[in-house]
Amino acid sequence: MxxxxxxxxxxxxxxxxxxxxxxxxxxxxxxxxxxxxxxxDLLTPYSGLIPGVVAGAYAPQDAHIDLARLASACGVAIVHxxxxxxxxxxxxxxxxxxxxxxxxxxxxxxxxTPALDAIEGAAEFAIAIKPIGTFLAKVEKLLHEIEASDRPQRVVMVGGGAAGVEVLLALQERVQTMAAGQAGQIRFSLVTAGELLAGHNARVRAAFRRILTERSISLREGVRVTRISGDTVELESAPAEQADFVLVSTNARxxxxxxxxxxxxxxxxxxxxxxxxxxxxxxxxxxxxxxxxxxxxxxxxxxxxxxxxxxxxxxxxxxxxEGRATEPWTPQARHLSLITAGANYAVASRGVFKLEGEWVWWLKRWIDRRWMDQYRI
Ligand SMILES: Cc1cc2nc3c(=O)[nH]c(=O)nc-3n(C[C@H](O)[C@H](O)[C@H](O)COP(=O)(O)OP(=O)(O)OC[C@H]3O[C@@H](n4cnc5c(N)ncnc54)[C@H](O)[C@@H]3O)c2cc1C
Missing domain, CATH: 3.50.50.60 (FAD/NAD(P)-binding domain)
Incomplete structure (x- = not known):
């Protein structure tokens, strides 16, 4: 041979x-x-743990893989x-x-990369969730600004997919840990052009509508954002939302x-x-x-x-x-999504199936940490 x-x-x-x-x-x-x-980026984020970092449940290093170390252990050269x-x-x-x-x-x-040019003003005034590496630094800055402010603040998330919902709930959870009395002065809202969690079943959507209501987060579904400015989120055929901080988790390209x-x-x-x-x-x-x-x-x-x-x-x-024939791969048709709702609660979604509770959060934590542990070389 x-x-x-x-x-x-x-x-x-x-x-x-x-x-x-x-x-x-x-x-x-x-x-x-x-x-x-x-x-x-030499530290690559593992997305499943990112909402937990925002919530303060994990340190940033818990959610990042050190690529230089991993590559070296795998006999791969790295170019930064x-x-x-x-x-x-x-x-x-x-x-x-x-x-x-x-x-x-x-x-x-x-x-x-986020498609920020789809909304006028988004590139200038909003914080995009992707790329995650720069997003986490922007969240820390936002939290410092909220902490330093002596007036009520309004945080608006644009986009009702799993990432937007998880990050907004995580951010609210983190704010609760800030100086006593201040947390209640911060209003959170979510605006989405379609339905909340459109890719999930009706029971999952109902669970998150309930969770957002329980946590006093206002939700506007079926409303398209047309423009973001320094203090406003303008909406198509609906009154504008006042906003001090706007985060965007809409479609990416x-x-x-x-x-x-x-x-x-x-x-x-x-x-x-x-x-x-x-x-x-x-x-x-x-x-x-x-x-x-x-x-x-x-x-x-x-x-x-x-x-x-x-x-x-x-x-x-x-x-x-090696000059051999390549083989086809078929990804699984469905997958289990474990969507967090703050640091200690999560909802499981797969097809028409929904379960929720603290134990779902612990299950997600176990799965995510086990995955990360493979790469701590
Ligand atoms: C907050 C949040 C939570 C999420 N939670 C989940 C979840 O629980 N489950 C789930 O299935 N999905 C989740 N997602 C979606 C998930 O993040 C993405 O689907 C996943 O990251 C895609 O992985 P990827 O391999 O395509 O690339 P990425 O993980 O996006 O990584 C791309 C890498 O390429 C590097 N790179 C980019 N451009 C260049 C360049 N020009 N040259 C060299 N390097 C470059 C970047 O530095 C980065 O390290 C979440 C997303 C977000 C934002």
Missing amino acids: ISPPQDRRIVLIGGGHAHVGVLDAFRRRPPAAQVILVAR GEAEGVDRAGRQVRLRDGSRLTYDVLSIDVGV APDWLANTGLPTNPGGFLRVLPTLQAEGDPDVFAAGDCADLVATPREKAGVYAVRAGPPLAENLRRRV
Whole structure:
């Protein structure tokens, strides 16, 4: 048998949930190639624990993976930098600092970027939940400003998906721990263009409507935000909301530079990928996680699918670089969502099924921490 050449190179762009799984798979069984990870952020957040960090239940380091340590333990070289383009003809990744990296096989897992230009004023006046790395620093600043203020404050979340709901409830919980008497002066509200938690069943939606009411958080559903300014959230055909702080957790899109790779994309700029996770039109480029659209089996953008893509992506990168045929992957049709409602309560959602309680929160904590523990190397 002819052994595969060792001078081949796999370049991974982005240390997202899928590539963390690839690193782990390569640690267990290294491919016959040099592997380089290009990472804009050396500490990559694990999204499941982020609302807990906002609530104050976890320290930021509990929810981040140290990519440099992980890569080194997996025999992968790391480049701390930001990719801004791919020259596919020359098989090179272009980095923001002007340097270039040659690849034989490329994999892209760079997540999404908020589509703030969809709402006038959002880029200037609102805090976007993504990217999570910069979001956490902005939350700390917001909390300091609330603490320093001597007048009532109004916090508005725009977007009624799971991330928006979890972060708003977590923020309220955190504020409760601030100076006595101040917490009651802070009003929270959530505005969403569609239904609250539109991707979940009616019982889950009812549970969160009840929880928001119990916690005195005002909810406006079916109301589109048209403009955000320094102190107002303007709404289509409804009176404006007054706001000191506006957070945005609405639809996101893929980073703009992916469109310049010349690879086919879907609306939103997401790379179209085959069941093998290879980009349509280029078998040497793979993509996974939120930045990719699995055309044959579309799924919601969720960390759970990015995590699940890690092992099949690793296997196909290995196969491609070793000159073997790649294999199709079908993500599971449904997944269990555990949606937190502050630091000690959560709701489980899957299909038509709903359960809730403190124990759901403990279950989520156990699952999330067990996942993180795999990467504390
Ligand atoms: C508050 C919150 C809570 C959430 N909770 C859950 C949950 O409980 N369950 C769930 O399933 N989903 C959850 N999600 C969704 C989840 O975060 C995403 O689906 C998941 O992060 C997608 O992972 P990914 O691998 O696509 O990339 P990401 O995790 O977004 O990571 C992308 C990585 O790429 C890097 N990067 C970006 N651009 C470049 C570049 N140009 N060059 C180099 N590196 C780059 C970034 O630094 C980052 O490390 C939550 C989201 C939020 C905001």
